[in-house]
Amino acid sequence: DGGITQSPKYLFRKEGQNVTLSCEQNLNHDAMYWYRQDPGQGLRLIYYSQIVNDFQKGDIAEGYSVSREKKESFPLTVTSAQKNPTAFYLCASNSVQGAFGLTNTGELFFGEGSRLTVL
Amino acid sequence: AQSVTQLGSHVSVSEGALVLLRCNYSSSVPPYLFWYVQYPNQGLQLLLKYTSAATLVKGINGFEAEFKKSETSFHLTKPSAHMRDAAEYFCAVRAYGGSQGNLIFGKGTKLSVKP
Numbered sequence: 001d002g003g004i005t006q007s008p009k010y011l012f013r014k015e016g017q018n019v020t021l022s023c024e025q026n027l028n029h030d031a032m033y034w035y036r037q038d039p040g041q042g043l044r045l046i047y048y049s050q051i052v053n054d055f056q057k058g059d060i061a062e063g064y065s066v067s068r069e070k071k072e073s074f075p076l077t078v079t080s081a082q083k084n085p086t087a088f089y090l091c092a093s094n095s096v097q098g099a100f101g102l103t104n105t106g107e108l109f110f111g112e113g114s115r116l117t118v119l
Numbered sequence: 120a121q122s123v124t125q126l127g128s129h130v131s132v133s134e135g136a137l138v139l140l141r142c143n144y145s146s147s148v149p150p151y152l153f154w155y156v157q158y159p160n161q162g163l164q165l166l167l168k169y170t171s172a173a174t175l176v177k178g179i180n181g182f183e184a185e186f187k188k189s190e191t192s193f194h195l196t197k198p199s200a201h202m203r204d205a206a207e208y209f210c211a212v213r214a215y216g217g218s219q220g221n222l223i224f225g226k227g228t229k230l231s232v233k234p
Binding site: 004006031033040041042043048088090092094105106107108109110111112113115 | 128153160161168170221222
């Protein structure tokens, strides 16, 4: 089955430690995204990448880093510089170009999420 | 620039009652609009999308939404609520340019369904 796999589902971290969240997709999508979700704040964009070896900061990139060495993979590292890392993290992907000549509507496909708790 | 406003962070209905979740958008170009649903500790799942075809869009689980350009609205409705509809719902509009990625999301509306 095609989809987006995030791991781990739950992660606990001590203050001062870096942690990496994995996101893998087999949908052959060009673009991948990381969102952070906090109660009552909706989804906030951390980083996104539209092509291998290139990525852009979103609205809340401070304290986070990413890489895009393969089309299928877009890992997110939460560094010790992130002041309040406890949150639910969502990875998403889509095609930059629409399929079969259709207009790209921007529809996103999401993984199941990773919940990070800092102890 | 594009933006989305969801009116009401919490909505509570009785089982069998009408569900109405409100979404207003702002867009300088003809919009693409989406509703997503999220169950606890899960990712977002697409309910339906408006892509400038029919203004009344039908989605999964009996939900539908109507695009009203004059009111800049895209409200989500379901005639009869079921307990399994309890979840959080997000309205989104396609973004163009800037740092906002591909979709701009509202803050979400949590739907509770009372027996």
